[in-house]
Amino acid sequence: MRFIPIGSEFAAVVEGIDLCAPLDSAEVAAIHAGMDRHAVLVFHDQPLTDEQQIAFTRSLGKIELNTANNVTRLDQRRLSIEMSDISNLDQHSNMLARDDRRRAFNLGNRLWHSDSSFKAVSAKYSLLSARIIPSASQCRVTPERNLSRIASRAAWRVGDLLFAQ
Secondary structure: OEEEEOOOOOOEEEEOOOOOOOOOHHHHHHHHHHHHHHOEEEEEOOOOOHHHHHHHHHHHOOOOOOOOOOOOOHHHOOOOOOOOOOOOEOOOOOEOOOOOHHHHHHHHHHOOOOHHHHOOOOOOOEEEEEOOOOOHHHOOOOHHHHHHHHHHHHOOOOOEEEEEO
């Protein structure tokens, strides 16, 4: 496993690991050490299923269940309670209507934040997974600049792990 720094401040791209497979204790220890050193880790080309992301997350520690910090009722959830869903999709993976209160709530997430940062015992990591990433021509900013912006906002956090497929 290699950690390749992004810029001169913090954050690193991680290569040489398959997060779709169960991790051994040495790999888990290396990721924790990488987080301690870089604060933000980016794993490219990791086509994780929800179940694989949950398994990877569990390998790093206890998962905070997402049961009461959202306007989406449990019977309307698209994802399991181990994951937060900040998409614009309903439980059937259809686009939410413009006037749906769940959509309005999720629009508040446009400014990046970590939901557990305000709690007395905050989360150790936030694991973010991008399943569909617009091409550079569809973005107003380059992917590198966007990552830099995310990393800058994450600087005060203990750490974030980003997955990009």
